[in-house]
Amino acid sequence: MSSKPILTSGIRPTGEIHLGNYYGALNNLVELQQSYEAYFFIVDIHSLTTHPNPEHLSRNVLEVARNYLAAGLDPEQSTFYTQSSIAAEICELHTYLSMVMPLGDLMRCPTFKEKAKRHPDNVNYGLVGYPVLMTADILIHKGRIVPVGEDQLVHLEIARTIVRRFNQLYGEVFPEPQPVEENAVRIPSLNAQGKMSKSDQADSYISMGDEPDAVRQKIRRAFSDPTRAYKHQPGNPTKEGCNVYHLHSYFTDPAKLAETAYKCRRAEIGCAECKTVLAESILSLVEPFQTKRAGLADDYVLEVLRHGGRKAKESAGKVIAEVREAIGLRMF
Ligand code: ATP
Ligand code: MG
Numbered sequence: 522m523s524s525k526p527i528l529t530s531g532i533r534p535t536g537e538i539h540l541g542n543y544y545g546a547l548n549n550l551v552e553l554q555q556s557y558e559a560y561f562f563i564v565d566i567h568s569l570t571t572h573p574n575p576e577h578l579s580r581n582v583l584e585v586a587r588n589y590l591a592a593g594l595d596p597e598q599s600t601f602y603t604q605s606s607i608a609a610e611i612c613e614l615h616t617y618l619s620m621v622m623p624l625g626d627l628m629r630c631p632t633f634k635e636k637a638k639r640h641p642d643n644v645n646y647g648l649v650g651y652p653v654l655m656t657a658d659i660l661i662h663k664g665r666i667v668p669v670g671e672d673q674l675v676h677l678e679i680a681r682t683i684v685r686r687f688n689q690l691y692g693e694v695f696p697e698p699q700p701v702e703e704n705a706v707r708i709p710s711l712n713a714q715g716k717m718s719k720s721d722q723a724d725s726y727i728s729m730g731d732e733p734d735a736v737r738q739k740i741r742r743a744f745s746d747p748t749r750a751y752k753h754q755p756g757n758p759t760k761e762g763c764n765v766y767h768l769h770s771y772f773t774d775p776a777k778l779a780e781t782a783y784k785c786r787r788a789e790i791g792c793a794e795c796k797t798v799l800a801e802s803i804l805s806l807v808e809p810f811q812t813k814r815a816g817l818a819d820d821y822v823l824e825v826l827r828h829g830g831r832k833a834k835e836s837a838g839k840v841i842a843e844v845r846e847a848i849g850l851r852m853f
Contacts, residue, residue, distance in 0.1 A: 528557035529664035531564040536584035539726040541708035541717035547592040549704040559599040591814035596825045606830030610837035615657040621686040656680040670703045691847040713744040713764040740800040752791035758782035773802040
């Protein structure tokens with residue numbers, strides 16, 4: 522048994538990922554697996570609130586697994602599985618937890634209210650209970666540490682409330698999970714409109730599956746310094762002044778970046794040259810990722826998920842037995 526704290530983190534089964542997801546989310550999880558006993562799971566059951574096409578769902582799960590493995594998730598060090606491989610345990614725990622969670626708090630949850638407002642024709646029961654299912658994902662392994670973005674903090678607060686109420690009724694069964702800040706890095710969109718997002722149009726983000734020529738073309742069209750109209754004008758290479766410089770700051774090595782910025786400030790190079798440097802920096806990240814991903818055979822990925830599913834089931838089974846005992850359910 523590892524003595525490291527237990528960390529749990531759910532991954533949405535969204536097949537296509539962009540540079541922002543890679544740099545802000547995948548990379549971060551890969552780093553966390555060094556410091557914690559990590560359980561990473563693809564939340565395929567959660568995704569059913571929006572009724573994905575069954576074929577897309579099963580294909581996406583594999584794609585997501587492949588992406589995380591290519592980014593460096595180590596299935597020996599961490600437990601990597603699909604939520605549905607412990608469906609029985611998760612759904613059982615979810616039911617028990619739902620009995621201690623007040624409905625009013627769930628209906629006041631801002632993420633629920635926002636989804637209900639955006640899709641008034643699909644306000645399903647699962648949507649209201651989403652944070653309870655998320656709590657089951659954490660508690661099924663007695664997770665203590667949960668990486669969360671700002672928008673997820675309220676869900677973690679619900680998880681903590683559930684733990685307190687459950688423990689009050691049945692004794693100290695669960696630890697109260699604590700948030701660990703997600704990497705605060707936000708990769709900007711190519712059109713300088715906020716962060717890179719896959720729900721924006723395709724030319725505003727670099728997909729980790731883009732061909733080299735597509736990457737170069739997108740960067741050529743990226744928004745740069747709006748005040749620099751001509752090449753002979755000195756540029757303003759700062760994060761605030763130039764979106765291309767902002768992107769450079771994440772992907773170009775410091776010496777190269779300093780040289781490029783120096784030349785830009787003296788109008789020795791124009792935006793086109795600067796963007797060529799950026800495109801090559803990004804490709805030096807994207808290309809090895811693509812090569813690694815292409816080398817992961819379906820059979821290997823499936824075997825990783827099966828292996829992770831078995832490990833997760835063993836851990837989940839122990840917790841479920843303890844929970845039944847605590848609440849006085851006798852299995853005949
Ligand atoms: P959507 O537009 O559908 O919300 P998205 O592009 O924002 O998609 P998500 O699936 O919401 O991506 O996020 C997956 C993970 O990637 C989250 O951990 C999120 O914080 C992170 N992430 C998303 N966009 C960026 C970005 N531009 N920079 C850094 N991290 C990001
Ligand atoms: Mg998002």
